[in-house]
Amino acid sequence: MRPTGVLRLAPALTVAVFLGPVAAGMLGTLLPAFGYFPALGGAAFSLEPWRMLLADPAMPAALRLTAGTGLAATLISLGLSVAVFAWWHSHPRFGALQRLLSPFLAVPHAAVALGLAFLIAPSGWVLRLLSPWATGLARPPDLPLAPDPYGIALVAGLVMKELPFLLLMTLAALPQTRPAETLAVARSLGYAPAIAWLKAVLPRVYPQIRLPVYAVLAYSLSTVDMALVLAPTTPPPLAVLVLRWFSDPDLALRFQAAAGAALQTGLVAAAIAGWRLAEMAVALAAAAWTTGGRRGSGGSGIRFSIGAAAGTLIAAAAAGIVGMLLWSVARVWRWPDALPSRWTWDGWTAGFGEVALPFGNALTLGAASGLGALALALACLENEDRTGRRPGGGVLWLLYVPLLVPQIGFLFGVQVLLVATALDGSWLAVAWSHLLFVLPYVFLALADPFRAADPRFALVSRCLGAGPDATFWRVKLPMLGRAAAIALAIGFAVSVAQYLPTVFAGAGRVPTLTTEAVALAAGANRRVVGVHVVLQTALPLLAFAAAAAPFPRRRREGRS
């Protein structure tokens, strides 16, 4: 069962499409960071960019803000996710969590950020609902709320997006650890449900969600789109500062920016290494606690607080989007009215010309990068099946590379590469830059169902005279139809949410809903922002709905 020529190249092609640019981009960022960038007159290596970077007055505060918000968001997301499982896993309706949370995975970061900003801004929904009866305010207060100087809004926005992600990742990893038996044993030994989960299940689940946790850490430390909406601006977090320098008309700042991008990568690497050490320390400390015999009891107060905190965050994410939907059809929405007093479709009708291009770009980029990733993932998995060689655990780390390396750390290098090949600013370049981030998710979504498929179906097909290719197209792929559709929807959603790759590879000439929404956030026209956010949220949700919709069935007589 030898794979045919093209298929045998699939893994190599995938790595080339995928890791090559990341490596080249990092190199293309590192060289200018050390002064080498001939196009801008940097002909010799030097440490001057680093001196400029470290001498920049914004740096100390930017670094503190970055580290503080990134670590806080990751700790809160993980802590709350673990707490929800420990204290709520025994709830009879806990299984419904998956269906409740899945839509949140599809909502772009930028949409959550814009929704949250609308909720907690001085003129936002929360103060509207509390005024004037509780606050005594007759007009929006002049308070720095979103963004606030401490990055609290940014942390809240990050947690709103990462908490559902970690909950779903844990939910997906749980079955492998067979928690039901473990919990039954621990409970029979007298352990309270929450303590039983923390002592007996968590130690085995955590290694399964380690990579997703690192991805959350890396993202939280280096987000640009959420920070542009929710973080303070003087100074902003490091990634935003670096982006500002990269886009500065003063080309000399490119060197400093490249050094900042390299520092951002180093910061994330150090944070992941530090997190790993902390994991070991916690494991060591927890060993004594686990076997110490404390069984725990009661704790209904804790249970309620955890549920309330997680529920509020998730409800706020949904409320923010609903608020933007209202803004998109509001003609007059006076403060402190809870709802608009006059309505209009202008944003959708007259305003559609404005949104048509970003909408079309988001749609075609999502479809192209999603389908491209699906084809590559299928080719790799089919090749793996035919050669009988399953890649080791190292490959999983490779897949996570684009999710662990900060985007700002290599996208400048990618842009240099694109300029050199005269591809920068083209739709194709943006589609390909999206593919880098879409492929890991599509592959991870498809690999398990593909590998779990009963190999006897393919064997029966072969014995009935269908060759390997016919078997793939006529048996394996149709039987994987649902999983492939969901993987495609995930890829589509990931593409729609991309901000930084679109900015860099598109050179500002390929606007999408996400880049436009973030660019408009600072402006005053909330109706236009609302239209963008609603479309940006609706596109991925519709893709998921289509993937989950029942396929046309044959006659199912004798069955409901």
Added chain:
Amino acid sequence: MTAQRLLAPLILEGVSLALGRLRLIADFRLAVPPGEVVTVMGPSGSGKSSLLAFVAGALPAAFTAGGRVVVGSRDVTAEPPEVRRFGLLFQDPLLFPHLSVAGNLAFGVPSAVRGEERRRRVEAALAEADLAGYGPRDPATLSGGQQARVALMRTLLAEPRALLLDEPFAKLDAELKDRIRAFVFDHAKARGLPVLLVTHDPADAEAAGGPVIRLRNGS
């Protein structure tokens, strides 16, 4: 049905199988004449299913194998499963869930058979399995016995040179087991197919009526 009758025996010559350093089968010899059933029995782990996979041409890459598989005078050892054309039946019917009953049967019909003749063969197979009119149905709505009959008809429509049966009756309840056994063996005999049956159920071997070979662990 006008299945070609090749009437050639299935011959295994000096077959050996190993999983890593674990030798499962050594110098195994066997000839199955057309229209006869040879039963291979052995406990689980004796390598009987792997032997069948080797004969079918689908031995997982983790195994190493030696020896030859011959049909009549033709050595098929190097051929992929789709060229060997050995009908393979498992204890699960493995009807393709994305195809209708008729779609599953049509999957078996050789691609050279086109148009009306193709449809006619599917209809004839349905009638032969006592399932006339069930063509458009979802296979999941059929009973276990009906699914087993469709699985056999699908295999026979592909005009196999031999039948390989991997515990095909193990999941059927007692009364159904006798009927399906008779259905499979009668059809194989009528077509003059050599049948290699792998089982751990002595009743299967008895019903097959042919020679019985017993594998021991590491024989």
